Amino acid sequence: MPRMIFVNLPVADLAASIAFYEALGFRNNPHFSDATAACMVWSEAIHVMLLTHDKWRTFTTRPIPPASSSEVLLAISLDDREAVDALNATAAANGGTGDINPAQDHGFMYSRALADLDGHVWEAFWMDPAAVPAD
Missing domain, CATH: 3.10.180.10 (2,3-Dihydroxybiphenyl 1,2-Dioxygenase, domain 1)
Incomplete structure (x- = not known):
């Protein structure tokens, strides 16, 4: 498995x-x-x-955090920058919050964060591994 x-x-x-x-x-x-x-x-x-x-x-008996707090940020990869933008717009159009954090553009990596209906934060990102700066 x-x-x-x-x-x-x-x-x-x-x-x-x-x-x-x-x-x-x-x-x-x-x-x-x-x-x-x-x-x-x-x-x-x-x-x-x-x-x-x-x-x-x-x-769990631990309290459920309020929608205004963040316990974790979940990142998911997408195929390109346009897909990142589209997911952010779709979230906002369906009751979520787009751009819950500022967008990040590092050239080789691009991301935008959104929140679902309960405030759980997701970061959609695209990355071009071939373009990652060498150390």
Whole structure:
């Protein structure tokens, strides 16, 4: 079995969050989804588990951070700069927040951060490894 990552995120409105992530290009895997959780697939190796607050609390007693705070920034790679811009615009058009942090353009790498409906921060980026400056 290949190594995979399942990012678990607490969400206030599961149906709205599913719609948001589908708009970004994630696909719902119904085999691992129910009324309390949705498995949203980004790639064969990357899955995001959207969990209702009640479901989240079955995994931890730690408090759910408010949408105005950041506990983690999740970065996902895209094919080009235009795809980074498009994902940011799609997030903003579907209830999220585009450019939650300033865009970064280093020539060989370009990124823009967005927040989902619950304030979870994602950084979409494109990088040209051949253009990375040598030390």
